[in-house]
Amino acid sequence: MSPIHDPISVAVISNRLTAITKEMGQIMLLTSRSPIFSESRDFVTAIFDAQGQLVAQTSYIPVLLGAVPFALKAIMNRFNMEDLHRGDVVIANDPYQGNSHLPDVTIARPVFYERRLTFWAVTKGHQADLGGSGVAGYNPLAKSVWEEGLRLPPVKVYANGEYQQDIWDLILLNVKSRDLVEGDLHCQIGATARGEEALIELLDRHGQVTAEEAIQSYLEATEKKMAAAINAIPDGYYSGERGLDNDGIEMDRQPTIRVDLTINGEKLTFDFSRSDPQTRGFVNSPFANTASVCFQSLFACIGATIPINAGSLRLISIVAPEGSIVHCRQPAPTTASTLLTCAAITDAIWIALSQAIPAQSQSGWGRRCAPMTAGFNPRTRRPFVCTHHNCKGGSGATEGFDGWSHTGPVSNMGGSRATDPEIFELAYPYTLLQYEFAPDTGGAGKWRGGMGAIIRWRVETSDVQCVTVGSGMLEATRAFGLLGAKPGSLPTMQVISADGTKRELRVNAFHTIHEGDTFEIVSQGGGGFGEPLERDPEQILRDVVDGVVSAKRAFAEYGVVIVGPEDDSTINVEATRSERARRNSAKTKTVTLVK
Known part of the structure; x- marks a missing residue:
C-alpha cells in the first residue's frame, strides 16, 4: 500500500489517534478504584495497527510504554486470526511473555471494522495487588517469579463479548484486595471499549484505506525525524555504567549495568553485553523493560518533538545477552525492574550520551527510596494498598534548566502525580504530619538539581505490612552531576515510634510497623549540571x-x-x-x- 502524501489528512488522522489514547486515559483516571490510577496515574494507553505497530500513545508512566509492543506481540502470537472476534478482551502480565513485572497488567482489545481486524486498543497499568507474599506485589526476598504473584499468560477475560467467569474467579481468588483489582481491571477494559468505539468512528469518517495510508505516512515521517536526530549525534562509541544498592538478598553486593552506545549514521545500538549476570533478587529486568528504558532515556535527550511510535523505534537496536540482569531468564524475580533497575539503566545511558551530546544530556534523577504498605483501613473497613508516590525525589538538571523538584523517579519522567494530601488520608489509615520541599537537596551546578521532599505521616492502624523498595542510598548510586556539577543529596528513611525511638530503614527489606509509628522520609535531590561557580x-x-x-x-x-x-x-x-x-x-x- 502506498502512503498518502496529503499532510493535512495525515495530521488530522494521526492527531485524532493520539486524542483517542488521551480519552482512554481520562476514562481510567475517572473510573478507577485505586489511587494508583486516579492519583498517581501509573498506566499508559496505546493504539496499534493490525500488524502490531504502535501508532499512538499517551504515556503517563513512560517506562510502561516501550514494553507494551512486546506484550502485544506475545498476545498476537498466542491467538491466531481465526481465534479473535469482536468483543474479545485479552489480559496478560507474564514478564517472560512480553511484560515487565507482574503488577503491570496489559489489557488488549482487537478492533474489527467490516469484519476485518484493523486496530488494537491497549492499556497497561499497575494493579494494586496480584497476590504473592510481598506488599503491593513487591517481595525483595523472592527468588523466583512464582513467589512474586500470579502469572497470567495471554488469556481472554471476555470472549465474543461474554464475561469469562472462570478466568475472573481464578484471578480474584488469588488477590488480597479483590475490590480494588476487580474495579481497576474493569477500568482498563472500559478504556479499551471507548478506544474501540472512537476508532470505528474514525474509520466511518475517513474510510479504512485512507486511515491506513495516513498511518503509514505518519510512521515513515516519524522515522525520518528520528533518523535526523540520531544522525546529529557524532558517530562514535560511548560507554556508561551505574549500579544498584543491592538486590534484596545479597545486601552487600551492588549489581551493575554497563552499556556501550554505538552511533553510526542513522543507526543507534545499545549494547549491554558487559552488564552483570542476573541476580538472585527482584531487580532483574526482562528484555521488554530494558528496551522500554532505552527508548525513554534516548527520547529524553533527543526526541522531545518526535512522536513515540513504531516509526521512531525502528532505528534503535538493543543487544542484551539472555541470562544478564538486563535480559533475565525465567524464573528470575523481576518486580523492582521498573523502578530500581530502570534508574540504573537510564543513568548508564545518560552518562554515555553525555560524552557525545553533553548539552542535550541530563544529570541523574533522585531514585525511588520509599516504603510500600498494605493492610486493613479501619476508617473504610476495607483493605488498602499504598505505593507512596508522594515520596518522589528531584530530577536532574540539564543545559539551560534547573531540575524539577519532587517529580521523580526517572521511570515516571514526571508523569506520576503525588497523591493529594486529603485523598492520602481518606484512602489510607494515615495522618499526614509534614509535606514540603527539602532545601539543600538539589545538586549544586550552573544549573541546579531539583529538590527532594520531606514527608512525615503517622500510622493509625495495627494492621499494616511494609516493605521498602529503593536505591540511591550509597555514594556510588546517588543522583550524579555532570560537567563539574555536584550530585543530589542522599535520602533518609526512618520510622519514629510513639516513645520517640528512631529506626533507620534499609532499602529492599521487610519492616515491622506498629500503630502510632511515624514514617519520616527525605527524598533525594537531582544532580546538578555544569560548574557551580558559573551559576x-x-x-x-x-x-x-x-x-x-x-x-x-x-x-x-x-x-x-x-x-x-x-x-x-x-x-x-x-x-x-x-x-x-x-x-x-x-x-x-x-x-x-x-x-
Missing part, C-alpha cells in the same frame, strides 16, 4: 529567598556571600567576587599540578 549569583539569591538553598550552602557550594535577614537578603558582591576568584585560582593550580 548566576542572582539565581542563587532567589534560591535562598525561596528557601531552596540555605545561605550557608550558597557559600559552601557556590562561593556566593549572602548577607542580611532571610526576608531581606542581599549579595555581598565584592566578597562573592573575591571568594570565587580564590576558588577558581585554587582549581587552576590543582589542574596544573596534576598535569
Whole structure:
C-alpha cells in the first residue's frame, strides 16, 4: 500500500489517534478504584495497527510504554486470526511473555471494522495487588517469579463479548484486595471499549484505506525525524555504567549495568553485553523493560518533538545477552525492574550520551527510596494498598534548566502525580504530619538539581505490612552531576515510634510497623549540571529567598556571600567576587599540578 502524501489528512488522522489514547486515559483516571490510577496515574494507553505497530500513545508512566509492543506481540502470537472476534478482551502480565513485572497488567482489545481486524486498543497499568507474599506485589526476598504473584499468560477475560467467569474467579481468588483489582481491571477494559468505539468512528469518517495510508505516512515521517536526530549525534562509541544498592538478598553486593552506545549514521545500538549476570533478587529486568528504558532515556535527550511510535523505534537496536540482569531468564524475580533497575539503566545511558551530546544530556534523577504498605483501613473497613508516590525525589538538571523538584523517579519522567494530601488520608489509615520541599537537596551546578521532599505521616492502624523498595542510598548510586556539577543529596528513611525511638530503614527489606509509628522520609535531590561557580549569583539569591538553598550552602557550594535577614537578603558582591576568584585560582593550580 502506498502512503498518502496529503499532510493535512495525515495530521488530522494521526492527531485524532493520539486524542483517542488521551480519552482512554481520562476514562481510567475517572473510573478507577485505586489511587494508583486516579492519583498517581501509573498506566499508559496505546493504539496499534493490525500488524502490531504502535501508532499512538499517551504515556503517563513512560517506562510502561516501550514494553507494551512486546506484550502485544506475545498476545498476537498466542491467538491466531481465526481465534479473535469482536468483543474479545485479552489480559496478560507474564514478564517472560512480553511484560515487565507482574503488577503491570496489559489489557488488549482487537478492533474489527467490516469484519476485518484493523486496530488494537491497549492499556497497561499497575494493579494494586496480584497476590504473592510481598506488599503491593513487591517481595525483595523472592527468588523466583512464582513467589512474586500470579502469572497470567495471554488469556481472554471476555470472549465474543461474554464475561469469562472462570478466568475472573481464578484471578480474584488469588488477590488480597479483590475490590480494588476487580474495579481497576474493569477500568482498563472500559478504556479499551471507548478506544474501540472512537476508532470505528474514525474509520466511518475517513474510510479504512485512507486511515491506513495516513498511518503509514505518519510512521515513515516519524522515522525520518528520528533518523535526523540520531544522525546529529557524532558517530562514535560511548560507554556508561551505574549500579544498584543491592538486590534484596545479597545486601552487600551492588549489581551493575554497563552499556556501550554505538552511533553510526542513522543507526543507534545499545549494547549491554558487559552488564552483570542476573541476580538472585527482584531487580532483574526482562528484555521488554530494558528496551522500554532505552527508548525513554534516548527520547529524553533527543526526541522531545518526535512522536513515540513504531516509526521512531525502528532505528534503535538493543543487544542484551539472555541470562544478564538486563535480559533475565525465567524464573528470575523481576518486580523492582521498573523502578530500581530502570534508574540504573537510564543513568548508564545518560552518562554515555553525555560524552557525545553533553548539552542535550541530563544529570541523574533522585531514585525511588520509599516504603510500600498494605493492610486493613479501619476508617473504610476495607483493605488498602499504598505505593507512596508522594515520596518522589528531584530530577536532574540539564543545559539551560534547573531540575524539577519532587517529580521523580526517572521511570515516571514526571508523569506520576503525588497523591493529594486529603485523598492520602481518606484512602489510607494515615495522618499526614509534614509535606514540603527539602532545601539543600538539589545538586549544586550552573544549573541546579531539583529538590527532594520531606514527608512525615503517622500510622493509625495495627494492621499494616511494609516493605521498602529503593536505591540511591550509597555514594556510588546517588543522583550524579555532570560537567563539574555536584550530585543530589542522599535520602533518609526512618520510622519514629510513639516513645520517640528512631529506626533507620534499609532499602529492599521487610519492616515491622506498629500503630502510632511515624514514617519520616527525605527524598533525594537531582544532580546538578555544569560548574557551580558559573551559576548566576542572582539565581542563587532567589534560591535562598525561596528557601531552596540555605545561605550557608550558597557559600559552601557556590562561593556566593549572602548577607542580611532571610526576608531581606542581599549579595555581598565584592566578597562573592573575591571568594570565587580564590576558588577558581585554587582549581587552576590543582589542574596544573596534576598535569
